Amino acid sequence: xxxxxxETQSILKxxxxxxxxxxxxxxxxxxxxxxxxxxxxxNWKKMAELGWLSITVPESAGGFGGNQIDSxxxxxxxxxxxVLEPFFISTVVAGQILCELGNEEQKQDWLTGLxxxxxxxxxxxxxxxARFDLEDVLTRAKPDEKGGFIIDGTKSMVLxxxxxxxxxxxxxxxxxxxxxxxxxxxxxxxxxKGVHIDSxxxxxxxxxxxxxxxxxxxxxxxxxxxxxxxFSTIKRAQQIGILALCAEATGIMECLYKDTASYTQDREQFxxxxxxxxxxxxxxxxxxxxxxQCKSMLLRATLEFVHNPDGSSRSIHALKYLVGKTAKFxxxxxxxxxxxxxxxxxxxxxxxxxxxxxxxxxxxxxxxHLEKFAA
Amino acid sequence: xxxxLNQEELSFQADVKEFLSENAHQPGTDYxxxxxxxxxxxxxxxxxxxPKWPEAFGGPGWSPTQHYIWEQETSRAQTPWDLPFGLSMxxxxxxxxxxxxxxxxxxxxxxxRVVNWCQGYSEPNAGSDLANLKTKATLSEDGTxxxxxxxxxxxxxxxxxxxxxxxxxxxxxxxxxxxxxxxxIPMKQDGIEVKPIITLGGSHSVNMVHITDVKVPVENRxxxxxxxxxxxxxxxxxxxxxxxGISRSIVALESLKKQAGSVKRGNGNLMDExxxxxxxxxxxxxxxxVEYTELRSLANAASGNEPGPESSILKxxxxxxxxxxxxxxxxxxxxxxxxxxxxxxxxSFARSGMSGYLSSxxxxxxxxxxxxxxxxVAKNVxxxxx
Ligand SMILES: Cc1cc2nc3c(=O)[nH]c(=O)nc-3n(C[C@H](O)[C@H](O)[C@H](O)COP(=O)(O)OP(=O)(O)OC[C@H]3O[C@@H](n4cnc5c(N)ncnc54)[C@H](O)[C@@H]3O)c2cc1C
Ligand SMILES: Cc1cc2nc3c(=O)[nH]c(=O)nc-3n(C[C@H](O)[C@H](O)[C@H](O)COP(=O)(O)OP(=O)(O)OC[C@H]3O[C@@H](n4cnc5c(N)ncnc54)[C@H](O)[C@@H]3O)c2cc1C
Numbered sequence: 001x002x003x004x005x006x007e008t009q010s011i012l013k014x015x016x017x018x019x020x021x022x023x024x025x026x027x028x029x030x031x032x033x034x035x036x037x038x039x040x041x042x043n044w045k046k047m048a049e050l051g052w053l054s055i056t057v058p059e060s061a062g063g064f065g066g067n068q069i070d071s072x073x074x075x076x077x078x079x080x081x082x083v084l085e086p087f088f089i090s091t092v093v094a095g096q097i098l099c100e101l102g103n104e105e106q107k108q109d110w111l112t113g114l115x116x117x118x119x120x121x122x123x124x125x126x127x128x129x130a131r132f133d134l135e136d137v138l139t140r141a142k143p144d145e146k147g148g149f150i151i152d153g154t155k156s157m158v159l160x161x162x163x164x165x166x167x168x169x170x171x172x173x174x175x176x177x178x179x180x181x182x183x184x185x186x187x188x189x190x191x192x193k194g195v196h197i198d199s200x201x202x203x204x205x206x207x208x209x210x211x212x213x214x215x216x217x218x219x220x221x222x223x224x225x226x227x228x229x230x231f232s233t234i235k236r237a238q239q240i241g242i243l244a245l246c247a248e249a250t251g252i253m254e255c256l257y258k259d260t261a262s263y264t265q266d267r268e269q270f271x272x273x274x275x276x277x278x279x280x281x282x283x284x285x286x287x288x289x290x291x292x293q294c295k296s297m298l299l300r301a302t303l304e305f306v307h308n309p310d311g312s313s314r315s316i317h318a319l320k321y322l323v324g325k326t327a328k329f330x331x332x333x334x335x336x337x338x339x340x341x342x343x344x345x346x347x348x349x350x351x352x353x354x355x356x357x358x359x360x361x362x363x364x365x366x367x368x369h370l371e372k373f374a375a
Numbered sequence: 376x377x378x379x380l381n382q383e384e385l386s387f388q389a390d391v392k393e394f395l396s397e398n399a400h401q402p403g404t405d406y407x408x409x410x411x412x413x414x415x416x417x418x419x420x421x422x423x424x425x426p427k428w429p430e431a432f433g434g435p436g437w438s439p440t441q442h443y444i445w446e447q448e449t450s451r452a453q454t455p456w457d458l459p460f461g462l463s464m465x466x467x468x469x470x471x472x473x474x475x476x477x478x479x480x481x482x483x484x485x486x487x488r489v490v491n492w493c494q495g496y497s498e499p500n501a502g503s504d505l506a507n508l509k510t511k512a513t514l515s516e517d518g519t520x521x522x523x524x525x526x527x528x529x530x531x532x533x534x535x536x537x538x539x540x541x542x543x544x545x546x547x548x549x550x551x552x553x554x555x556x557x558x559x560i561p562m563k564q565d566g567i568e569v570k571p572i573i574t575l576g577g578s579h580s581v582n583m584v585h586i587t588d589v590k591v592p593v594e595n596r597x598x599x600x601x602x603x604x605x606x607x608x609x610x611x612x613x614x615x616x617x618x619x620g621i622s623r624s625i626v627a628l629e630s631l632k633k634q635a636g637s638v639k640r641g642n643g644n645l646m647d648e649x650x651x652x653x654x655x656x657x658x659x660x661x662x663x664x665v666e667y668t669e670l671r672s673l674a675n676a677a678s679g680n681e682p683g684p685e686s687s688i689l690k691x692x693x694x695x696x697x698x699x700x701x702x703x704x705x706x707x708x709x710x711x712x713x714x715x716x717x718x719x720x721x722x723s724f725a726r727s728g729m730s731g732y733l734s735s736x737x738x739x740x741x742x743x744x745x746x747x748x749x750x751x752v753a754k755n756v757x758x759x760x761x
Contacts, residue, residue: 128721131640131709156721157710178641200720202713203729210720269504279746328702335575335736339502339744340529343574343581343737350575357705357729358713365706367650 003299005073013073015050020081026348032084033205037163039084048117053091058099061111067306068240072247072298079251082351084206086120086160092244094121097168097185097237101225106187110166121187122164124155124211125234132364134170134234135180139213141171147220149173151186151194151213157362161209162199166190169213170234173227180231185224192216204358205351236309238363239316243302246323249359250291250298252352253330257287259349260334263341280337287333290326297322317373324366327356378670380440388444394420395452410455414488425486427463432470432482439673450622458532461485461492465540468557472598472606481559493536493562495527495584496607503747505542506551506604510586512543512558514593514600521545521558521596523589529741533569533582536562541586546601557603559595560586576734577715619693621669624662627700631655634724635707645707654706658699665692687752691745694738701735704728 005013023043032040047053055070057063064070071092078087095114098121102111113119130136139153151171161167166189175182188195194216199209225233261284264275274280301319304312331353335342342349360366380388398416400409417423421435426445428434437445466485469478484490501508510525523543533539539560546554562569566589571579598606632655638645645651672686705712708725715730739745753759 126710128711129639131638131645133641136641157714198717198720200714200717203715203733204713208714210717268500269502269507271504277746279749332736336739336744339740340497340581340737343740345573345575354575354729354733357732361710361713365709367648367706371648371650 009070009073012055012070013077016052016074016077019046019050020077020083024081024083026351029082029084029351030205033201038160038201038205038207039086039163043083044085044117047085047087048115052087053117054115056092057095057111057115061099061107062115068243068302069306071240071244072302075244075247076251076254079248079355080255082205082252082348082355086122086163088241088244088248089122089159090114090120090164093123093237093241094168096240097123097224097233098187100233100236101185101230102187103221105221106224110187113165119165120160120163122159122161122167123237124158124161124167124169126156126158127154128156132368133178134238135183135231136178137170137172137183138177139169139171141173141184141186141218143173144217149186149218149220149222151188151216151218153213155211155213157202157208158197158211159362160207161190161197161211162207164190167211168224170230175228182228183231183234184227185230185233186218186222187224188213188216188218188222192218202358204355206358239305239309239313241363242316242320243298243305245359245362246294246298246301246319249323249327249356250294252356253291253294253327256330256334256349256352256356257284257291259347259352260284260287260337264337267339274337283333283337287330290329294319294323294326314373317369320364320369321366321373324360324369327353327360331356380444384440384444387441388448391445391448394423395448395454400453400455406455411488413455418486425462425466428466428486429470432466432478433486439677443670443673446622447625450626457488458491460494460532460536460540461490461538462488464494465492468540468597468606468609471609472557476594477559477597490538491532491536493530493533493539495530495533495539495541495560497529498526499528503744506555508542508544508555510541510543512545512556512591514545519593521556521591521593523558523560523586523591525586527584527586529572529581530569530584531581533562533584534571534579538562539584540597542603542607552604554601555603555607556600557597557606558591559597560589560591564589574734575736576730578730578734619665619669619689620697621662621666621689621693624693624696624700625666627697628655628659628662630724631700631704631707634704634722637722638707638709638725651703651706654699654703658696658703661692662696665689665696668692687748687756690742691748691752694745697738698732698735701732705732 051064052074054063055066059065091114098107098111110119110121114121125134127136127138129138139151139155141149141151144150151169155169158167166187169186169188171184171186172182173184194214196212196214197209199207202208264280265273267274297319301312301315304315334349334353338349341347344350398413400406414424422428422433423435425434426437426442430436462485466482469481496505498508498510510523510527512521512523514521539562541558541560543556543558544554545556566587568585570583572581572583573579574581632646635645635651640648668685669689672689705728708728711721711725712728714720714726717726720726
C-alpha cells in the first residue's frame with residue numbers, strides 16, 4: 001500500500017502548480033471570463049507545450065500513456081486555479097472517446113491536433129427530457145442512401161461548443177427512447193450546415209451551448225465505432241469525466257476550507273479574531289473533515305478504476321454523491337463565515353463555490369448518483 | 376385552544392380577498408402607476424397601506440389574527456413590492472423616539488412611497504460587532520450641525536435612496552454602545568459617494584458609501600446624542616421579525632412542487648424521484664411546524680405579553696427554510712440552473728436557479744448572522760452566560 005506520488009507524478013504536480021501561480025491570479029482569470037472566447041489561447045498552447053494535452057493519450061497513439069491518477073493530479077491543481085481552458089471536456093472526455101473508438105483515419109485527423117492543441121473537441125450528450133440519464137436519447141441519426149447519416153435533435157449544456165472544431169454527438173440509430181442499445185456516436189464538424197450553436201456563459205464563468213442539429217448530413221466516416229453499441233463507451237467517458245471533475249472539486253474544496261480558516265484568523269470582531277469562537281472552530285473542523293472524506297473517496301474511486309474499470313462503478317457513484325453534497329456544505333459555510341465579504345465577487349471563494357455548483361450538475365448530480373449507488 | 380377563525384375574522388378574510396382580487400395588477404398596464412395607486416386605495420380602506428403601523432399613526436389597528444390573514448392572502452396575491460427600510464425599519468423609530476416635527480416631516484412621504492431610505496449601519500470593521508462603528512459625527516461649535524466622516528458598507532439600495540438613517544460615533548470614550556448617535560442624512564449631495572458592490576447572484580443591490588465632510592443639521596438627529604444605540608436596537612427587533620417570511624415560503628413551496636412536477640424524467644417527472652421528493656417532504660413538514668410557531672408568537676402578542684421564546688427562533692428557522700427552498704429550486708433546474716442570462720434554454724424557472732440560491736446565502740448573514748442570533752437566544756431565552 002502506498003499513497004505517495006511517484007517522481008514523475010510529483011514533477012507533474014509541481015509544474016501545474018507553477019503554471020497556476022504564474023498565469024492564474026483571480027484578476028487574470030476574471031478578465032479571461034469576460035473575453036469573447038472565455039479562456040486563453042496562449043495558456044492552451046502552453047499546456048500543449050508542457051505535454052499536458054497528451055498525458056492521457058496512449059503511447060501507441062503518440063501520447064504519454066498516463067492514467068486517471070495523472071489526470072487527477074492535474075485536475076486537482078486546475079481546480080485550485082479555477083482554470084478555464086477546455087482541458088476537461090476536450091482532452092479528458094472527448095479524447096478518451098476518440099482513443100477508444102476512433103479508427104486510424106479519425107485518430108490521424110483529430111488526435112494529433114488534440115495533442116498539439118491545434119484543435120478542440122467537445123461531447124454533446126445531454127438532452128432536456130433525459131435529465132441525467134445518458135441512455136435517454138431522442139436525437140436521431142438516419143442513414144441516407146450515400147452511406148452518410150442525417151442528424152436531427154437538440155443537445156443541452158454542450159461545454160465549450162463555440163470554440164470546439166467538432167463535437168462528438170450521441171444519437172439514436174435504433175431502439176426506443178430509453179434503450180441502451182441503439183445509441184451511436186458521431187464526430188460532427190461544427191461548421192456543417194444545419195448545426196446551430198447558441199452559446200452562453202455559465203454561472204462559473206465557463207462556456208456552454210444549446211446545440212440544435214437540423215437535418216445535418218455527415219459522411220460515413222463521421223461514425224465512431226460501430227452503429228448502435230456506443231453506450232458502454234459513453235458510460236466509460238462519464239466515469240472518467242466524473243473522476244476528473246471530482247478531482248477538480250477536491251482541489252477547490254481544499255482551497256475553500258483553508259481560505260476560510262485563514263480569513264477567520266485575520267478578521268476581528270468583538271475585539272478578537274473570529275477564529276476564537278468555538279462555534280467557528282468546530283465549523284471549520286467539520287469543513288476540513290468533510291473535505292478529507294472527499295479526498296479519500298477520490299483516491300478510492302480513482303485507484304479502483306485504474307485497477308479494475310468494470311468493477312468501480314459503485315465507488316464512482318459514491319464519489320459523485322459525496323462531492324456534490326460536500327461541495328454545498330463547504331461552500332455554504334465558507335460564505336457564511338466570511339459574512340458580507342462572502343457575498344461579493346472580490347474573493348476567490350465566490351468563484352470556487354460557483355464552479356463547485358456547476359460541477360455538481362455535470363454528468364449527474366448528487367441525488368442522481370446516490371440513487372444509482374443505492375440501486 | 377382553538378384554531379378556527381371566528382365569524383368576524385372570516386368576514387375580514389373575505390373582505391381582504393375581495394380587495395386583493397379587485398385591485399390586482401392588470402397585465403399590460405403600467406406597473407409603477409398601479410403600484411402607487413394600489414397604496415392609495417389600500418389607504419382608503421383605513422390604513423391597509425400601512426398594516427403594521429399603530430392606529431395613532433394611521434394604521435388599521437388589527438388583531439394578530441388579522442395580521443396573519445393579511446400575510447397569508449397578500450403572499451398569494453401579487454401585491455406590489457415594498458421596501459422595508461422606511462416603512463418598517465425607520466418609521467417605528469420615528470414614532471417612538473422622533474420629535475413631532477420629525478414625524479410630520481418624514482412619515483407622510485414614507486407612507487406614500489415617494490421617498491426611498493437606506494440603512495447605514497454596517498461598516499468595514501463593524502459587522503456583527505456593530506457597536507464598533509467609527510463613522511464620526513462632530514457637533515459644530517455653534518451647535519447647529521454635525522460634520523460627518525466615514526464609510527458605510529453593504530448599504531442596500533443606497534444607489535436609489537434619497538435618505539440614509541445612519542449610526543454615527545459621537546463619543547470615543549467609555550462603552551462603545553454609549554457613544555452612538557442616530558442621524559438622518561440626505562443622499563443626493565456632494566460628500567456622499569456611492570460605489571456599487573456586485574454580489575454572488577450577479578446583481579447590484581448593495582454598496583459602499585463614503586461620507587466626506589457632510590454637514591447634517593441637528594434637526595436631523597433622532598432623540599438625544601449618544602443614545603442612538605438604544606433606538607437602533609429596538610429597530611433591529613422589527614427587522615428580524617420581518618425576515619422570517621413564512622407565508623411567502625408556503626407559496627414558494629407550492630410553486631416549487633409545480634416546477635419540479637414539470638421536469639421530465641423517463642416516463643415520469645422529478646416529483647417521482649425519491650431523493651428529491653423526500654427533501655421536499657422534509658421541508659414541508661418543517662414549514663408546517665414553523666407556521667404554528669409563528670401563530671403561537673402572534674397569539675402571545677395578542678394577549679399583550681412580551682414576545683415569547685418562539686419569536687426568537689422565527690428568523691433562524693424562517694431564513695433556513697427560505698434557503699432550502701432556493702436550494703431545491705436550483706436542484707430541480709438540473710443542468711439548466713447554471714445557464715444564467717439565457718432566454719431560451721431549458722425551463723424558465725431553472726435558469727435563475729443558481730443565482731437565486733447564491734443570493735439566498737445572505738439571508739443568514741444580514742439582520743444578524745445566524746450564529747449571533749443563536750447567541751442571543753442562548754443568553755436571553757435559555758439564560759446561558761458566557
Ligand atoms: C461507557 C463509558 C465507559 C467509560 N469507561 C471509562 C474507563 O474505563 N476509564 C475511565 O477512566 N473513564 C471512562 N469513562 C469516562 C469518560 O472518559 C468520560 O465520561 C469522558 O471523558 C467525559 O467526561 P464526563 O463524563 O465527566 O463529561 P464532561 O467532561 O462533564 O462533559 C460532558 C459533555 O460536555 C461536552 N464538552 C465537554 N468539554 C467540552 C468542551 N471543551 N467544549 C465543548 N463541549 C464540551 C461534551 O459533549 C461532553 O460529552 C467512560 C465513560 C463511558 C460513558
Ligand atoms: C445582501 C446584504 C445586504 C445588507 N444590507 C445592509 C444594509 O442595508 N445596511 C446595513 O447596515 N448592513 C447591511 N448588511 C450588512 C450585514 O448586516 C452584515 O453583513 C452582518 O451584520 C455581518 O457582518 P459582517 O459582514 O461584517 O460579518 P462578520 O461580522 O465579519 O461575521 C462573519 C461571520 O462570522 C460569524 N460570526 C460573527 N460573529 C460571531 C460570533 N459572535 N460567534 C460566532 N460566529 C460569529 C458569522 O457566521 C458571520 O456571518 C447587508 C449584508 C448583506 C450580505
